Amino acid sequence: VDLKWRFNLLVFTMVYTITWLFFGFIWWLIAYIRGDLDHLEDENWIPCVENLSGFVSAFLFSIETETTIGYGHRVITEKCPEGIVLLLVQAILGSIVNAFMVGCMFVKISQPKKRAETLMFSNNAVISMRDEKLCLMFRVGDLRNSHIVEASIRAKLIKSKQTKEGEFIPLNQTDINVGFDTGDDRLFLVSPLIISHEINEKSPFWEMSRTQLEKEEFEIVVILEGMVEAT
Template structure:
């Protein structure tokens, strides 16, 4: 066995190595197992609801919010599918009217007045519907006044098209303008530190804004999530405790133009007051930081 000394500044570290195949070597340190977080860094909560009863019907009763909360790939799929089905359905209705009136067989007869001029098969009926729905204007294909059922279908098509446009385009607009994406440019420190500040033991972390646009009325709150058991014997798996980060002094109201250090004083009112350094390393808890504010550019 031989010993090697490596110098790092004024500190020395002793490393033992084996000069032969036999001998004892220090086992590598075990990697710390990553715990499952209650709230991810991007703000998504790892919660799945189950055994609620009628969960699907509750989501469908608020269909607009359900579509807004879906992922982008499902939103785009529903957007394309809805328009495709609606277009094919309405084009089939125009083709059915032409078929029942016999316009398809007399489309090239100049002496006959059809319901829709120059519609003689399904593709031409589909093109007529697109021209009507997209308000391109009538040219080669146009509706005539000899078709009352076509006028009624035209009114129904206009109303249905307005409803579908308002629903789907409104959903896409709200999803694109959600303030969740604004959080991508709000940076939090990777680690929190506990040290003395102003003569008090303090838990500290930093938050900063990358954009030049301000966060109006920014306010920060901290929640401590940990399990506990009440004196009556009830077990609370996710008990929420408030961490005071300046509520009494107004320090939780932030003027976020430069990175700020958020402080929580560990005093007798703090949930960390009875924890030692060793117990804090083994205790299972999670601190959730909530930053609320109004986006200056959009007002959301």
């Protein structure tokens, strides 16, 4: 699914081709073992598959069987139990291959990678006064004309932590309030918006000085969720 399109199409083609070749070889092998290929001109001989004269025709019969084309020229006879079993196996495995490959292509098509590239975040976050409150702020915007509906945003502070018992947590996660209690975390991205986090007693930055912010090793992860307008 994560491969490039050309490799996805190559895998898609190769899987079907190998499946058809494999079952085509089995059909040819059955005809060869039963002696059908030695009685092509014998009208009294009942072959496993009528009008199967070699590997090429066995390969074509395999394609017709798995894709349910049904041209009618080549057809299995009731005097061939091994052929009936193989027909059932190919029909079942063919359905599984179809479901798997179509599912992979659907997931590949529906991946929102290109859509995600149009969501822009500011390169830098700033700490400044806003409405007489010290706030951490950054900007987010959507470049597409089709909007993202029911968008919501949340942020986490990820840094190492050592508990009072001496346990070291390398990736401790702390929620950063960007408006959950006021509803400001639910966005309508018709234009770039400034996301603000008030640095108060409940903020993970409350006890950090400017020097600590410059030296501290941490990461702020911002998560924007929503649905594409077309869906």
